[in-house]
Amino acid sequence: MRISTSQFYDQNIQTMDNQQSQLGTYYQQLSSGTALTTPADNPLGAAQAVQLTMVSATYTQYQTNQNTALSSLQLEDKTLSSVTSTMQAITSEIVRAGDGTLNDSDRASIAQALQGYRNQLLNLANTSDGAGNYLFSGFQATTQPFTTNPAGGVNYQGDNGIREAQVADTRQIATNDSGSSVFLKVPATGTSPVAASSVTNTGTGKIGAPSITNPAIATNGDNYTITFGGTPAAPTYTVTDNTVVPATTTAATAFNASTPIALGSGMQVAITGAPAPGDTFSVTPATAPQNSSVFSTLDSIISALQQPASNNPTATATLENALTTGMSRFQNSLTNVTVVQASVGGREQELQALQTTTQTNVTQTQSDLSSLTGVDMVSAITKFEQTQSALQAAQQTFVKIQGMSLFQYIGN
Known part of the structure; x- marks a missing residue:
């Protein structure tokens, strides 16, 4: 088969162009450190790299959410630890x-x-973070949760919202507890009825x-009322069970200060001293609204201690x-604060x-992405040098060959 001079030139020029292009690719890989400079270099690898990049970005967002939470x-x-310490000090004062x-x-x-x-x-209940968001205000993060009303009591301005953060593919975690659940309510489990x-x-x-x-x-x-008569x-x-509807009342029983009063639900309560006819006592659930606010409880104790009771048996009994x-x-x-703090500790862990x-997962994803898109520098340098040498040889050979002609030999 005869090869024309133009075909010979075209083939050699195309070969050198391809080598020059490959040399440029190797150079870009060496300078950028990335094997996939364009999707055309490796379409399948490029698609996998996009997927791994998205996964890596997701993990990075989870890390941010985890750190914030x-x-x-x-x-x-830390705030609940301070609350607990303060409440323990209050307990000592009440005992005293x-x-x-x-x-x-x-x-x-x-x-x-x-x-x-x-x-x-x-x-402490109005603690906020450095960004001005209150810890115990629920969804109303910028609203001060507890305020003092004109009567001296405490009003809750927040809500029962629980802010959550997405910290994994299938896991959201609560990043706060509402002030209502911490300071105004108590659980039925682990607490005692109130007399x-x-x-x-x-x-x-x-x-x-x-x-x-x-x-x-x-x-x-259960909710009981003990009413004295006689x-x-x-x-x-008599003992009235207010839990059932309609309420039921026991028959009148003679009072003996040394005998506890049975309440009919596996409980009893002792009443000592000398109750007067018409006096009433109650045993109500810990979860009842009048029993669960730590602030109203303190207000009632402070008010009782401010009332004169010395040398007055009735006032002394009322105080006790x-x-x-x-x-x-x-x-x-x-107990409720301790339970909430334990829950916070569990979420921290x-x-x-x-x-x-x-x-x-981040380390593994980055390693996979690096293996897919990274450059083996030793291999890339070797290929670069080999291609460069081949291109130089092709150029030198082409220069010599293009000068060859039959007329040059005839002339000689």
Whole structure:
């Protein structure tokens, strides 16, 4: 087969063009460190690289969410630790207030100390992060959750919203707890019913904390009223179960201060002293609204301690009943804060485990992406030099060959 001079030139020029193009590709790979400079270099590899890049970006976002969520939970955990310490100090003051040797002035001093602790709790309940978002306001992050009303009580301005962060493909985690769930409510499990006396009582009857007689049937949801009748010399009482509809009342029973009163649901409560006819006492669930707000509980204790009681048996009984009721309510609130803090700690541990897993996934994804798109520098340099040498040889050969002609030999 004869090859014309033009074909010979075209083939050699095309070969050198291809080598020059390949040399440029190798040069770009060496300078960028990327094997896939264009999708055309490796269409399948390019598609896989796009997918891995998207996965890597997703993991990076999860890492950001995890760090933000963990920071928020750590701040809440620290705040709840301060709340717990303050509440433990309050508990000590309430116990001290029950010392029968104290006088009105001593109790007034304790009331003043409790007022200071109450203010500390209110400040902690209004804790915010560095960005001005309140920890315990629910979805109303920029609204101060707790404010003081004109009557001196506390109003909750937040909501029950729980902010969540997407921290993994199938996992969202709560990054806050509402102020209502922390400071205004208590769970039925792990808390105790609350015994209380009526503020209108005129006798010296004192109610103790309810106790369990039959755990199999005892609940924390029953609501009882104990009403005294008869005469001062022969008092009687009835027990009304307000939980059922209609309410049921037992027959009048002779009162004996040394015998606890059975409540009919696996519980009993002791009443000592001398209740007057018409006096009433109650045993209500820990979850009842009047029992669950830590601020209203403190307000009632402070108010009771500010009332004169020295040398007044009725006032002394009223004070002791208020302290018993307040202590039960306050211990239930402390239990609730402990439960919430345990939940926060659990979420922190989960996030820390997720951070480790996500970092492992990020490292593996980046390694896969690097293997797919990265350049083997030794191999690339070798190919670059080989192609460069081949191109130089082709150029030199082409220069020599294009000068060859039969007429040159004839002339010689």
